[in-house]
Amino acid sequence: MAGNPRNGRPYRRLVAAQKALGLPCWLCGHQIGYQLDARHPLSFTLDHLVPLSRGGSLLDPANARSAHRRCNSARGNRTERTAPSKTSWKW
Ligand SMILES: [Zn+2]
Structure with missing residues (x-):
């Protein structure tokens, strides 16, 4: 199934x-x-500098950033998988 650009x-x-x-x-x-x-x-x-939810480009390298999985999801971007609704990573 196409549809998900990711x-x-x-x-x-x-x-x-x-x-x-x-x-x-x-x-x-x-x-x-x-x-x-x-x-x-x-x-x-x-990760994306400008979140996709705010109009950031998914495929623009200028909008791409490297992040830890935990940091990325803590930031509130939904990436793959449903992230827990509360996201603060306790160390
Ligand atoms: Zn990090």
């Missing part, structure tokens, strides 16, 4: 390109566990 090739390519930069998390500034399992809280996720 499943599209351009999006995947953007994710791969962003990942390849090896940047630290833009939200907390710490290194991202690029080799970690994708479900790990410290693994890489593609």
Whole structure:
């Protein structure tokens, strides 16, 4: 089923390109566990400078940022999977 642009090739390519930069998390500034399992809280996720809900572009590299999974979801962006409605990561 098409329909979700996150499943599209351009999006995947953007994710791969962003990942390849090896940047630290833009939200907390710490290194991202690029080799970690994708479900790990410290693994890489593609975040967006301007949230899509506010008109940010999904596929614009200029809008792409590297973030930890936990930071990304704590910020309130829904990425994959339904995030818990309350999101403050207790360390
Ligand atoms: Zn982070």
